[in-house]
Amino acid sequence: xxxxxxxxxxxxxxxxxxRTFFVPYLILILISMLLGYIVHSASPDxxxxxxxxxxxxxxxxxxxxxxxxxxxxxxxxxxxxxxxQGTIKFLLIRARSRTAILASKYAVVLIYAFSVAVVxxxxxxxxxxxxxxxxxxxxxxxxxxxxxxxxSVSTVVYTTLAFMIGILxxxxxxTIGATMFMLMIDKLVIFREFYKYVLFPNLNLAAYEGGGAxxxxxxxxxxxxMLVLYTAVFxxxxxxxxxxxxxx
Amino acid sequence: MKQGSDERMQDSIVLQMNGVxxxxxxxxxxxxxxxxxxxxxxVGLLGPNGAGKTTTIRMMTGLIRMSEGDVIVQGHSVKxxxxxxxxxxxxxxxxxxxxxxxxxxxxxxxxxxxTDNIEAGRIDEVVELVxxxxxxxxxxxxxxxxMRQRLxxxxxxxxxPKLLILDEPxxxxxxxxxxxxxxxxxxxxxxxxxxxxxxxxxLTEIEQICHRAIVIQNGKLVTVTAIGxxxxxAADVKLxxxxxxxxxxxxxxxxxxxAELLSMDSARSEVTxxxxxxxxxxxxxTFSNKGxxxxxxxxxxxxxxxxFLKWTGGNRIA
Numbered sequence: 197x198x199x200x201x202x203x204x205x206x207x208x209x210x211x212x213x214x215r216t217f218f219v220p221y222l223i224l225i226l227i228s229m230l231l232g233y234i235v236h237s238a239s240p241d242x243x244x245x246x247x248x249x250x251x252x253x254x255x256x257x258x259x260x261x262x263x264x265x266x267x268x269x270x271x272x273x274x275x276x277x278x279x280x281q282g283t284i285k286f287l288l289i290r291a292r293s294r295t296a297i298l299a300s301k302y303a304v305v306l307i308y309a310f311s312v313a314v315v316x317x318x319x320x321x322x323x324x325x326x327x328x329x330x331x332x333x334x335x336x337x338x339x340x341x342x343x344x345x346x347x348s349v350s351t352v353v354y355t356t357l358a359f360m361i362g363i364l365x366x367x368x369x370x371t372i373g374a375t376m377f378m379l380m381i382d383k384l385v386i387f388r389e390f391y392k393y394v395l396f397p398n399l400n401l402a403a404y405e406g407g408g409a410x411x412x413x414x415x416x417x418x419x420x421x422m423l424v425l426y427t428a429v430f431x432x433x434x435x436x437x438x439x440x441x442x443x444x
Numbered sequence: 445m446k447q448g449s450d451e452r453m454q455d456s457i458v459l460q461m462n463g464v465x466x467x468x469x470x471x472x473x474x475x476x477x478x479x480x481x482x483x484x485x486x487v488g489l490l491g492p493n494g495a496g497k498t499t500t501i502r503m504m505t506g507l508i509r510m511s512e513g514d515v516i517v518q519g520h521s522v523k524x525x526x527x528x529x530x531x532x533x534x535x536x537x538x539x540x541x542x543x544x545x546x547x548x549x550x551x552x553x554x555x556x557x558x559t560d561n562i563e564a565g566r567i568d569e570v571v572e573l574v575x576x577x578x579x580x581x582x583x584x585x586x587x588x589x590x591m592r593q594r595l596x597x598x599x600x601x602x603x604x605p606k607l608l609i610l611d612e613p614x615x616x617x618x619x620x621x622x623x624x625x626x627x628x629x630x631x632x633x634x635x636x637x638x639x640x641x642x643x644x645x646x647l648t649e650i651e652q653i654c655h656r657a658i659v660i661q662n663g664k665l666v667t668v669t670a671i672g673x674x675x676x677x678a679a680d681v682k683l684x685x686x687x688x689x690x691x692x693x694x695x696x697x698x699x700x701x702x703a704e705l706l707s708m709d710s711a712r713s714e715v716t717x718x719x720x721x722x723x724x725x726x727x728x729x730t731f732s733n734k735g736x737x738x739x740x741x742x743x744x745x746x747x748x749x750x751x752f753l754k755w756t757g758g759n760r761i762a
Contacts, residue, residue, distance in 0.1 A: 199558075199560070202557040202558065203557070203558065205557060206554050206557050206558065209546075209550070209554070210543060210546075210554075213543075213545060213546050213550065214545055215545065281541055281543075281544075282538075282539065282541030283541050283542065283543060285507060285537045285538070285541065286540075286541070286542075286555065286599060288506065288507055289505045289506065289507065289530055289533070289535050289537075290530065290555065290558040290559060291526075291527040291528070291530055291531040291558070291559065291560060291603075292527065292558055293526070293527065440509070442502075442507070442508040442509060443502065443507040443508065444502070444508065
């Protein structure tokens with residue numbers, strides 16, 4: 197266990213020692229403040245309180261999407277950069293299995309996504325408090341946490357997808373491009389029976405709030421099972437390719 | 445009795461290649477390579493470009509899967525017991541690539557965290573050995589190629605390996621850097637007492653530092669040859685002697701049984717002869733007794749380059 201923790205520390209340092217490490221967090225804070233200002237100057241009564249504002253904005257239609265995008269960009273290179281910079285050779289000739297090395301990388305992807313989500317939530321809440329105040333409104337802290345949780349599910353699925361694409365293509369650019377493309381088209385709904393087995397509609401967990409569904413015939417349990425299955429398949433493909441690949 | 449000596453033989457072998465092959469799309473890149481690396485020796489892996497040197501080294505270090513055979517390091521199989529086997533190996537494969545936005549020290553710490561049972565003082569030890577103390581807190585992107593090579597060696601020595609594998613270690617270095625590298629390798633072999641495998645196409649490099657050379661071509665083992673000293677002492681030598689007068693030298697040589705005249709060059713006033721090692725002093729005194737001045741004596745060593753071209757079939761070296 198200690199040796200695995202050391203691997204995770206290594207991966208975290210590789211991310212955090214970059215000079216650009218704080219840029220995504222700053223972007224998140226800036227965008228949240230700006231959004232609060234714009235909404236407030238357009239219609240000051242749109243949200244009753246910071247909780248109302250946060251519960252809405254943290255969904256994947258608002259700042260939530262920015263959180264997902266930043267988490268993807270921040271971790272897209274975690275495998276592919278080792279290949280493109282040639283550091284993969286020194287990394288793999290240690291007394292550690294490839295599975296452990298990749299697992300530590302995935303752990304850091306999740307930790308990073310979590311840190312971005314936490315900063316995003318705090319920034320959005322602070323912006324809401326600044327422009328709409330803390331009292332009044334309908335929603336409370338519970339609604340806010342529910343929103344960030346829904347969005348975090350889709351963040352985890354997307355970063356896992358990016359993780360797999362990064363392993364398969366060993367190219368950071370392609371990884372970001374392909375995942376962004378998926379993120380763009382995921383709001384698209386095709387009303388056919390088969391579509392409920394596709395990943396995208398299942399990511400819209402917020403649609404189940406108040407008894408609705410992304411598509412007729414879908415339930416929350418069904419969507420959760422689908423999401424777990426997709427994530428497991430992404431990881432399975434990623435790990436088996438990484439374990440077997442020749443480093444030429 | 446015999447079993448005992450066999451065991452001792454086994455003990456002195458650090459790495460064993462057992463019929464290792466790499467087959468890609470039906471084509472053998474490396475074909476049933478078998479050789480040993482013994483304790484404390486410096487071995488050169490020689491071959492023309494595309495001979496399979498890098499593939500061989502990558503299979504030794506587990507970066508590429510073997511199609512057939514196995515590599516045994518200190519009794520552990522790279523195939524089935526990778527972590528233990530690789531624990532005895534330190535390597536630089538092609539150019540040493542580091543995380544350039546981190547300092548040299550941060551880079552070494554990365555590899556320290558991935559290695560069991562090394563104390564913090566080990567980093568200082570290897571850094572001192574390669575003489576990088578001053579540069580440890582500088583970012584690697586500010587390092588010269590020579591410095592990165594040295595950091596690469598420090599990285600490879602961290603886990604106290606029994607075998608150091610260096611793939612084209614002098615690639616891209618200037619003559620001073622090459623010489624420095626050679627000195628480091630000698631010192632490491634001495635100070636750390638470990639075996640070194642060097643792959644190279646620079647024959648003179650191999651000739652100057654290695655005890656043995658393993659020559660491969662088209663993925664197949666061509667020959668294993670000892671370099672330098674031991675067996676030469678009791679053999680014939682080829683000498684080129686610059687003399688005062690070529691004619692009188694030839695006259696004398698025709699009367700001698702133990703020396704054979706191979707060629708002469710009257711423009712440079714030189715004769716080339718073949719004789720037994722033990723007869724050289726006799727020849728010299730015969731020459732001076734008969735009034736033939738000797739200005740130079742040079743040994744005509746068959747260089748590794750000639751051997752190499754012979755083994756690998758001439759001009760196919762790229």
